[in-house]
Amino acid sequence: MANPTGTTLDMSPKAENSDKPSSPLFLAFQSFRRHKPAMVGSAILVVLYIVSAFAGFFAPYHYDNQVRELTWAPPSTLQFSDKNGTSWRPFVHPLRQTFDENLNAVFAADTSQRAYLRWFVSGDEYHILGLIPARLHLYGVDEIKSPPGGESYFTRYYLLGADISGRCIFSRICYGAWISMTIGILGAGITFIIGMLIGGISGYCGGWVDDVLQRFCEMVMLLPGFYLLLMLRYLFPSDMSSVQVYFAVILILSLLGWAQFARVIRGMVLAIRGMPFVEAGRALGASHMRVIVRHVLPNTMSYAIVSVSLAIPGYILGESALSLLGLGIVEPTPSWGNMLAKAIDITELKTHPWVLWPGLFIFLAVMAFNLVGDGLRDAFDPRQRRL
Amino acid sequence: MTAYLIRRFMFGAVLILLATVVSFTILKAAPGSPIALEDPRLSQEYIDAQKRLFGLDQHPVRQYFTWLGMTWFFDTSGPKGLLQGDLGLSITYKQPVWDVIEPRLWATLAMNVVALGVTWMVAIPLGIYAAVNQYKWGDRALSFISFAGMSAPGFFIALLLLWLFAGVLNWLPAGNLTSLNHQEMSLLGKLWDYVLHMIVPVTVLVIGALAGLQRLMRGNMLETLRQQYVQTARAKGLPENKVIYKHALRNAINPMVTILGFEFAAMFAGAAILENVINFPGMGQLLLEALRGKDQSVVMATFLLGSVMLVLGSLLADILLVLVDPRVSYG
Numbered sequence: 001m002a003n004p005t006g007t008t009l010d011m012s013p014k015a016e017n018s019d020k021p022s023s024p025l026f027l028a029f030q031s032f033r034r035h036k037p038a039m040v041g042s043a044i045l046v047v048l049y050i051v052s053a054f055a056g057f058f059a060p061y062h063y064d065n066q067v068r069e070l071t072w073a074p075p076s077t078l079q080f081s082d083k084n085g086t087s088w089r090p091f092v093h094p095l096r097q098t099f100d101e102n103l104n105a106v107f108a109a110d111t112s113q114r115a116y117l118r119w120f121v122s123g124d125e126y127h128i129l130g131l132i133p134a135r136l137h138l139y140g141v142d143e144i145k146s147p148p149g150g151e152s153y154f155t156r157y158y159l160l161g162a163d164i165s166g167r168c169i170f171s172r173i174c175y176g177a178w179i180s181m182t183i184g185i186l187g188a189g190i191t192f193i194i195g196m197l198i199g200g201i202s203g204y205c206g207g208w209v210d211d212v213l214q215r216f217c218e219m220v221m222l223l224p225g226f227y228l229l230l231m232l233r234y235l236f237p238s239d240m241s242s243v244q245v246y247f248a249v250i251l252i253l254s255l256l257g258w259a260q261f262a263r264v265i266r267g268m269v270l271a272i273r274g275m276p277f278v279e280a281g282r283a284l285g286a287s288h289m290r291v292i293v294r295h296v297l298p299n300t301m302s303y304a305i306v307s308v309s310l311a312i313p314g315y316i317l318g319e320s321a322l323s324l325l326g327l328g329i330v331e332p333t334p335s336w337g338n339m340l341a342k343a344i345d346i347t348e349l350k351t352h353p354w355v356l357w358p359g360l361f362i363f364l365a366v367m368a369f370n371l372v373g374d375g376l377r378d379a380f381d382p383r384q385r386r387l
Numbered sequence: 388m389t390a391y392l393i394r395r396f397m398f399g400a401v402l403i404l405l406a407t408v409v410s411f412t413i414l415k416a417a418p419g420s421p422i423a424l425e426d427p428r429l430s431q432e433y434i435d436a437q438k439r440l441f442g443l444d445q446h447p448v449r450q451y452f453t454w455l456g457m458t459w460f461f462d463t464s465g466p467k468g469l470l471q472g473d474l475g476l477s478i479t480y481k482q483p484v485w486d487v488i489e490p491r492l493w494a495t496l497a498m499n500v501v502a503l504g505v506t507w508m509v510a511i512p513l514g515i516y517a518a519v520n521q522y523k524w525g526d527r528a529l530s531f532i533s534f535a536g537m538s539a540p541g542f543f544i545a546l547l548l549l550w551l552f553a554g555v556l557n558w559l560p561a562g563n564l565t566s567l568n569h570q571e572m573s574l575l576g577k578l579w580d581y582v583l584h585m586i587v588p589v590t591v592l593v594i595g596a597l598a599g600l601q602r603l604m605r606g607n608m609l610e611t612l613r614q615q616y617v618q619t620a621r622a623k624g625l626p627e628n629k630v631i632y633k634h635a636l637r638n639a640i641n642p643m644v645t646i647l648g649f650e651f652a653a654m655f656a657g658a659a660i661l662e663n664v665i666n667f668p669g670m671g672q673l674l675l676e677a678l679r680g681k682d683q684s685v686v687m688a689t690f691l692l693g694s695v696m697l698v699l700g701s702l703l704a705d706i707l708l709v710l711v712d713p714r715v716s717y718g
Contacts, residue, residue, distance in 0.1 A: 350554035359543035367538035
């Protein structure tokens with residue numbers, strides 16, 4: 001190929017050493033590796049995915065392990081010393097709920113007993129990846145039987161406090177992680193397929209097909225999205241199981257999200273359609289569908305990957321919002337959204353602000369996906385790079 | 388321009404009509420009957436009478452056309468519909484839908500418009516500042532903050548603010564639009580009451596929209612500052628302030644106007660979630676209530692008004708673009 005600058009392409013010493021030139025994908029990957037925020041985002045995602053896959057191990061208790069007597073117990077503070085002396089191993093005291101003179105719940109500790117924090121303890125049974133039964137937990141505290149005849153105390157180590165049923169919020173965050181961590185990927189995947197197909201067909205065919213599809217896209221984009229989301233949710237019965245709701249929510253969210261994406265793909269396809277290789281493909285006898293799927297759409301892929309990865313947070317937020325309003329994942333199955341539902345009540349929020357912890361995890365997950373999406377954009381599409 | 392406007396209006400009207408068909412179909416496909424008629428203490432005669440009154444005993448297609456007001460044209464003694472400006476009756480509130488929806492319409496509209504205005508007033512100076520001080524620490528701090536703001540879920544920020552300012556500090560009221568003693572306040576007191584209640588929702592909406600707008604403004608400004616006419620302006624000795632605010636800014640702002648309609652739509656969706664989370668009596672909250680109660684006419688009216696607002700919003704943004712950018716004209 002003639003080079004306008006008069007130099008040959010492979011002049012760098014690096015290129016001479018390697019047998020074949022770097023593929024665009026490899027170059028993009030290298031660029032991604034150098035993008036520091038994106039690497040931070042990736043690291044957060046890796047941690048969150050590991051936690052969601054092995055939730056049972058990281059969570060000290062089962063998500064529905066209730067201690068009704070410890071309703072809204074505050075986050076436990078690890079102690080190293082009490083009246084009986086100091087200890088190198090941190091411990092907590094057993095707790096008992098009582099009421100003060102204003103009938104507010106307060107927690108009394110039995111300071112004569114210590115429940116030590118231990119690593120790799122045996123506890124509630126769970127299934128690794130839903131298959132292999134196991135009892136090993138990363139951490140836990142000793143179980144202490146209250147003395148017979150006296151007041152009953154409960155030994156629990158609540159890293160982030162307890163919810164209204166006395167369940168460990170941290171454990172529920174671990175168990176709820178898989179919903180937020182998978183819903184974005186699945187939803188964006190479906191959006192990707194719909195958007196690619198409609199955008200591809202619309203741009204490739206042109207004419208009245210294009211007109212109809214574009215008007216349809218505009219309509220979906222101009223309808224009030226969250227209103228439609230709420231209405232679509234009510235198409236499904238309200239007594240569905242959590243798994244059914246999970247798939248219903250994915251379906252609803254991906255039905256709403258594809259229009260914007262399809263429009264850009266259509267624009268790109270419109271430009272690609274006029275290129276000689278498309279004509280060549282047709283001349284060789286390939287069907288229209290084959291030309292679209294095998295020759296035209298792959299050229300839009302770098303944009304598509306970036307745009308889909310930036311769409312993931314929307315799905316996470318959509319699920320959380322629905323669950324928060326009591327329209328998504330239902331109790332006792334935890335999801336970060338439905339754990340926040342109790343926070344809507346200002347009196348609950350005021351007295352037990354630790355109910356907000358799941359929100360921080362939603363924030364983390366969304367930010368991590370945003371960082372990675374930004375990194376992907378810079379890597380795949382340097383023209384769109386932010387200045 | 389006039390031809391374009393007429394075309395846009397026609398398209399908007401068709402779109403809104405289609406939106407009502409979509410929402411009615413979804414409503415009819417959804418299971419369940421109005422909560423107002425589910426009380427076991429109600430007699431069957433009463434339920435039947437109510438169903439007749441609200442037209443729920445008729446075929447869905449007929450119900451739709453009655454709601455639309457088409458049957459009125461053939462039989463003017465019949466009930467009026469949308470085309471005659473009547474939104475029907477609410478089965479839950481036993482009131483005309485318009486009376487139920489009107490205060491909420493203003494509440495939602497006020498919240499969104501104020502938030503949009505504040506966002507612009509904050510985002511544009513910040514964007515200019517970041518562009519002029521590119522890669523300095525101020526710019527970096529701003530881009531970090533705006534990134535965090537973009538990622539923080541609105542409902543989470545709202546709950547945090549409520550906890551901090553209403554729960555702990557007791558500076559702001561917790562949710563709702565008015566205080567309990569709103570009726571007894573003086574005019575000025577009432578106004579101040581509204582302002583206090585609006586602070587949290589408007590702040591949340593602004594935080595959500597600010598990041599994207601600020602980043603866009605910064606990008607536009609940087610792009611414009613690299614143009615040759617800016618260099619010319621500097622070369623002929625104009626002070627830097629004039630170059631930035633008189634020459635560059637006007638061109639940098641145009642792309643912001645193009646996304647105004649989209650911006651409004653995004654904010655509107657966020658506001659609907661927010662209303663339900665902080666118990667703000669707006670349209671988003673009304674829609675959820677009406678869906679729960681299967682209050683058909685209220686759901687239809689809310690969705691209709693939501694669509695109308697978005698269509699008008701995007702139309703206004705397009706007109707505004709013509710006004711600010713003389714290069715743009717719709718033939």
